[in-house]
Amino acid sequence: MLLICGVQYNKLKPVYFFTFILFSIITFLGIHFPYPFNLFPIIFVFVGIPLIDGILGIDKSNPDPEQERSWKSSSVWGPPVYLYVLTHFALLIYAATKSVSLNSIDLLIMGVVTGLYTGGLGITVAHELCHKKEKIPRFLADLVLASVWYQHFAIEHVKGHHFQVATEEDPASARKNESVYPFLFRTIKGTLLHAIELDKVGVIKGACLALIFTGTAFAVNLKMGFFMMTQSFVAMILLELVNYVEHYGLSRKKLHNGRYEKVLPTHSWNSAHKFSNLLLFNLQRHSDHHASAHLPYTILKNHESAPQLPTGYPGMILLALLPPLWFKIMNPKVCEANKQIP
Secondary structure: OOOOOOHHHHHHHHHHHHHHHHHHHHHHHHHHHHHHHHHHHHHHHHHHHHHHHHHHEEEOOOOOHHHHHHHHHHHHHHHHHHHHHHHHHHHHHHHHHHHOOOOOHHHHHHHHHHHHHHHHHHHHHHHHHHOOOOHHHHHHHHHHHHHHOOOHHHHHHHHHHHOOOOOOOOOOOHHHHHHHOHHHHHHHHHHHHHHHOOOHHHHHHHHHHHHHHHHHHHHOOHHHHHHHHHHHHHHHHHHHHHHHHHHHOOOOOOOOOOOOOOOOHHHHOOOEHHHHHHHOOOOOOHHHHOOOOOOOOOHOOOOOOOOOOOOOOOHHHHHHOOOOHHHHHHHHHHHHEEEEOO
């Protein structure tokens, strides 16, 4: 049994999702202190997290039926998520305030540092909230997404991606041998157009909300407006890099009636790495999320049958940015997952 500070990990697992506070503190320090300390959050994301994942290893444990019933309660999944929403806007406002006194290089770095936080954690939390039926969680999801100019994601993800995942119709599913760079152009454009097709009014409302955030920043100071746009761009790209990793090359079979087979855990890449899963609210147990989208992050299960990523998302994103190496490592895994011959 894994022990953390003398406590059984699988008995207090929901509590450990407050791990995101570590990322919040590191981001705050990066925003507050000048160069070179402002680079530390970037190093933490792309070097620190993979290293900690390597040290702590993987967690294949799943909640037992009693824990699952208990952890479905919002009293368990809610506090870390709602606390994150507060830190999201607190850090965003603090960074925006500091941006007015920065030179161009430090302003750009602050935009990247903040975007890693608002994209890596913010869109992850918004993703969790936009799946809820209640109005308040969905409203908070819209607020967070509008702060990074990606509110239409909530529409397309719930009404589009979950139905079209692992098919050529899905703009968010990367195809085998598709490099991440053309994928980014295809998915950003396709996600927006599909969201407009699904709910044009909702997209317009989201754009208006985003304009309020960014317009207010530009009205206060041009540097503040530039900062808001920069962090939004970084957050958007980070989300789509994660999308690339989550479904690369996996495909659902088309049936004789023209429909696709049921979405199964085998149609999403899974990662059981402990630290990054705690930091990302179990987002890397993506196979179970697509199999049971209504479940809260606290009880998502690890599926041994699902194709497994060699590292957590931060490490896989770095790999994706090097297409030849990505194809060399991932294509054999794709062929095995799709039961094809390499």
